[in-house]
Amino acid sequence: MKHLLPAPKHAETGSGSAEIAPGSAVSGPAPLADAVRLALPVLDLRVLDLRPGDAAVAAVRVEEDPRLGPEAYAMTITGDGVDITAGDRAGAFYAGQTLRQLLPAEAFRSALVPGTSWTFPCGRVEDAPGFSWRGAHLDVARNFLPKREVLRMIDLMALHKLNRLHLHLADDQGWRVESRAFPLLHEVGSHRPRTITSRKGEELAFDGVPHGGYYTLADLTEIAAYARARAVTVVPEIDVPGHACAVLAAYPALASRPQERYEVLDRWGISPAILSPLPATVDLLTTVFAEIADALGDVPYFHIGGDECVLDDWAASAEISAYQASLGLESTGDLHAWFLRRLADALAERGSRTVVWDEAFVSGRLRPDTIVMPWRGEHVARRAAAAGHDVVATPVFPMYFDYAEAASPEEPAGLGDAITVADVAAFAPAPSEWPEEERARVAGVQFQLWSERIPDGRTLDYRAWPRGCAAAEVAWTGGPAGPKDFFRRLDAHLARLDAFGVDYRPLSGPRPWQRGGTGWRRHRPGAVAVHDVMRHLHELSLSADSTRPSL
Structure with missing residues (x-):
C-alpha cells in the first residue's frame, strides 16, 4: 500500500496476504468485472456470469454503487480474496489498476514470469479522483x-x-x-x-x-x-x-x-x-x-x-x-x-x-x-x-x-x-x-x-x-x-x-x-x-x- 502511484485518498494495510492465481475468476456485473480483468492482463482472469453462487468461487468480486461517484472505488483485500465496490465501470478499472500495483513489478509484463508469487497485501483502499x-x-x-x-x-x-x-x-x-x-x-x-x-x-x-x-x-x-x-x-x-x-x-x-x-x-x-x-x-x-x-x-x-x-x-x-x-x-x-x-x-x-x-x-x-x-x-x-x-x-x-x-x-x-x-x-x-x-x-x-x-x-x-x-x-x-x-x-x-x-x-x-x-x-x-x-x-x-x- 506504500508504493501506489498516484496516491489514493485512503489506504491502510492489514495483516496477512491474499494470493490470486493466474486464471482465477472475477464476478460481478459484466462491464465492471471485465474492466477489472482488462486492468490485470497478466493474471488472465475469467469473468463469471452473474449467477447465484458465483461470488463464492471468485477470487475477485465486484459490485456497483453509483453513490461513490464517477471513477471512484473502494476495495478490501482479505485472505478470502478481493471485494471491490465501484461507482461505475471506470472506477472498477481503476481498482484493477491499483491491484496491479500491489503485485510485484512483473505484473506489468506481457506474459507470466516463472517463479513470481501473485500475492497482495491485505488491507483497504478508498479512492476517487481530484479532477475529472x-x-x-x-x-x-x-x-x-x-x-x-x-x-x-x-x-x-x-x-x-x-x-x-x-x-x-x-x-x-x-x-x-x-x-x-x-x-x-x-x-x-x-x-x-x-x-x-x-x-x-x-x-x-x-x-x-x-x-x-x-x-x-x-x-x-x-x-x-x-x-x-x-x-x-x-x-x-x-x-x-x-x-x-x-x-x-x-x-x-x-x-x-x-x-x-x-x-x-x-x-x-x-x-x-x-x-x-x-x-x-x-x-x-x-x-x-x-x-x-x-x-x-x-x-x-x-x-x-x-x-x-x-x-x-x-x-x-x-x-x-x-x-x-x-x-x-x-x-x-x-x-x-x-x-x-x-x-x-x-x-x-x-x-x-x-x-x-x-x-x-x-x-x-x-x-x-x-x-x-x-x-x-x-x-x-x-x-x-x-x-x-x-x-x-x-x-x-x-x-x-x-x-x-x-x-x-x-x-x-x-x-x-x-x-x-x-x-x-x-x-x-x-x-x-x-x-x-x-x-x-x-x-x-x-x-x-x-x-x-x-x-x-x-x-x-x-x-x-x-x-x-x-x-x-x-x-x-x-x-x-x-x-x-x-x-x-x-x-x-x-x-x-x-x-x-x-x-x-x-x-x-x-x-x-x-x-x-x-x-x-x-x-x-x-x-x-x-x-x-x-x-x-x-x-x-x-x-x-x-x-x-x-x-
Whole structure:
C-alpha cells in the first residue's frame, strides 16, 4: 500500500496476504468485472456470469454503487480474496489498476514470469479522483506517430489513471486523418518533402527526408474503442483557423488569399497562412468534424484550437471585410470569435462540447459551455475561470513536456531549459488563493507533448515519463505532491515502467544511448531561456486582446 502511484485518498494495510492465481475468476456485473480483468492482463482472469453462487468461487468480486461517484472505488483485500465496490465501470478499472500495483513489478509484463508469487497485501483502499479531466496531449501533426504508438500511449495513460487523450490531428506541418468528403486533405496535406533540422539566423538546414502519414477513419474507430475500454476519452483537435498550411495545400480556395500557392510547412513556428472565415470554410470543417465524430463514436469533447492566429490577411481582404460588416462585427478579432462560435454551435448540435486554447476566449463571444485550455499561465487561467468557462490547466511551465528536463548538453534537443519531474509534482492547477467559485471552474490538468523534437516512440517515452507520473499524481489527487513521499513512491514505480518496457528518462539523467550527441538532436542550454519565455507569456496574459502570441 506504500508504493501506489498516484496516491489514493485512503489506504491502510492489514495483516496477512491474499494470493490470486493466474486464471482465477472475477464476478460481478459484466462491464465492471471485465474492466477489472482488462486492468490485470497478466493474471488472465475469467469473468463469471452473474449467477447465484458465483461470488463464492471468485477470487475477485465486484459490485456497483453509483453513490461513490464517477471513477471512484473502494476495495478490501482479505485472505478470502478481493471485494471491490465501484461507482461505475471506470472506477472498477481503476481498482484493477491499483491491484496491479500491489503485485510485484512483473505484473506489468506481457506474459507470466516463472517463479513470481501473485500475492497482495491485505488491507483497504478508498479512492476517487481530484479532477475529472486528467489529460495527455499528443501532437501527431508535426511528427506523425503510427497507430501502435497511440495505442501504447493509451495503455500507459490507463495505468496512471489518466483519462483524456487529446489528439492534435492537424497543423501547418501535416493533416493526419482521412476525409472521404474532402480526400485531398489526407492525399495532399498528410506529407511534406523534408523537415527543418536547424536554424542559424536566416539560414535553415533541412534533412531532405519525406515525412508523412495519417489515420484512416477505421483507425480512429479502433483507437477510440481501445481507449474507451481503458477509461480514456479521445479528444480530437483540428486547429483552426490558423496553423492551416496543410489544409490550404490541399484546398487553396479556402485561403484568405486564394491566389497564392500553399505547401505543407517544412519548418516550425507560426505561419501567417489562415483559413478564410467565409461559409465555404465553415461547410468543409463541419463536414470533416462530423466524419471524425462519427468514426470516434461518442465524442463529448472536440478541440478546435483557435490559437496563434495572424489575422492580417483577413483585414486585407475586401471580401472578408465586407462579410465581417454584414455580420455587424467591428474587428477581425470579433470575426475570429464569431467563426469559432459558429463551429462550436455546430458541434453542440452533435452533442460535443467545444475546447479551445486560451487566445480564443479573449473576445468574450464564445459559447458559455466552451472549455478553455490556458497555456499562457495562471493569469490567463484565472481570467477564463472568472469569465465562467471551465478550465483545463495546460501552462507552458510546467506542463509542456517538449521542454528539456535539465539544462545540460547531454539532453536530447528540447525547446527550453528546463521542466523537471519536481516542477511538475509541485504544480497546483487550482491555486488556493483563488476564490472558491474560480477554483471550482478548474476541471483538471493536462500535459502537452508537442512533437517538433519527438520524431519517434522512444523519444516520446523519454519526454513523457516520469514527468507524466508526476502529472498523474497531481491530476488524481487534485493538488501538488509531497516531494519526499512522491519520490519514494516514484522510485518503486519506475520498476513497473521497466517491466512494461518504457524507455523513460532516469531521474539521474539520460542513459548513454539517450543523450543528444553532437548533431542537431543535442540540447543547447540557453538557446531558449525559460525566464525569457515566461516573461513573454506573462506579458501576453496581461493583454486581453492578444490573438497573435508566439514563442
